[in-house]
Amino acid sequence: MKRTLTFLFILFSIAAQAQYWLPKSSGEIVKHKYYTLSYNEEEEQANWVAYKLTSKMIQGLAERKNNFKADPKVSTGSASLADYKGSGYDRGHLCPAASMKIDQQAMSDSFYMSNMSPQVPAFNRGKWKSLEAKVRKLTLKNDSLYVVSGPVFKNMKGEIGHNKVSVPGYYFKVIFFPRQKKTLAYLLPNRKIEKEIDTFIVPLDSIQSFSNVYFKGFDNAL
Structure with a gap:
C-alpha cells in the first residue's frame, strides 16, 4: 500500500507541475496534443500558446502541409481562413x-486558426521567424524548454475579416530553461524590424504588466 501511495503521489506531482507552468489569463483553455492555448473570443485569437519543446520535436520528419483550418475545440468558434x-x-x-x-x-494541429495571429508580413517572415529559429537552437543545446508566445492587444492596427480578428501591436515570447531555472522574455512590435533580436529582451514583469498574462511561480515550477 505504501509503495502504491508513493507512486500515486509522484504521478500527482508530475501532473500538477505540468499544469503549474501554464500562464494565467482570461479566456477559454484549449488543449491540443503538444500545446495548450487560452482563446480570446473578443479578439478572435489566443491570449497565449504554451508548449514544452524538446529536441525530438524539432528533429522529427513530419512534413509541412499548410492545412490551415478552424479549431473545433474552441467552443465559441475560432477565426477562419477567410478572415x-x-x-x-x-x-x-x-x-x-x-x-x-x-x-x-x-x-497538422499547428495549423489550427486558434494558433494564428495577424502579423505584418515583414515581421512574420523576418525577426519573428528568426526568434523562432533561435528558440530551436536553444532547445538543441538544452534538450528541452518551455515556451509561451502571444499577442499584446495594445497599439492595435485594426481588425480583419468577417469575424473582426484584432491586429495586435506587439508580440511576446517567453522561454523557460528548466535546468538553469532561468527565464528569457522578448517583446517585439508588429512591424518590420531592423534591430537585432536581443535588443527586444525585457524583464518578465514587463510582459505581465503589458499583456495581462501572468507567469507568477514559473521559476519555482521548473
Whole structure:
C-alpha cells in the first residue's frame, strides 16, 4: 500500500507541475496534443500558446502541409481562413510549425486558426521567424524548454475579416530553461524590424504588466 501511495503521489506531482507552468489569463483553455492555448473570443485569437519543446520535436520528419483550418475545440468558434484572405497580414504561428515535426498530427494541429495571429508580413517572415529559429537552437543545446508566445492587444492596427480578428501591436515570447531555472522574455512590435533580436529582451514583469498574462511561480515550477 505504501509503495502504491508513493507512486500515486509522484504521478500527482508530475501532473500538477505540468499544469503549474501554464500562464494565467482570461479566456477559454484549449488543449491540443503538444500545446495548450487560452482563446480570446473578443479578439478572435489566443491570449497565449504554451508548449514544452524538446529536441525530438524539432528533429522529427513530419512534413509541412499548410492545412490551415478552424479549431473545433474552441467552443465559441475560432477565426477562419477567410478572415485573413486579402487582408495584407500573414497568418502568424504562435506555436511554430517547424517546432512540431515530431509527427504528422503535431504538424497538422499547428495549423489550427486558434494558433494564428495577424502579423505584418515583414515581421512574420523576418525577426519573428528568426526568434523562432533561435528558440530551436536553444532547445538543441538544452534538450528541452518551455515556451509561451502571444499577442499584446495594445497599439492595435485594426481588425480583419468577417469575424473582426484584432491586429495586435506587439508580440511576446517567453522561454523557460528548466535546468538553469532561468527565464528569457522578448517583446517585439508588429512591424518590420531592423534591430537585432536581443535588443527586444525585457524583464518578465514587463510582459505581465503589458499583456495581462501572468507567469507568477514559473521559476519555482521548473
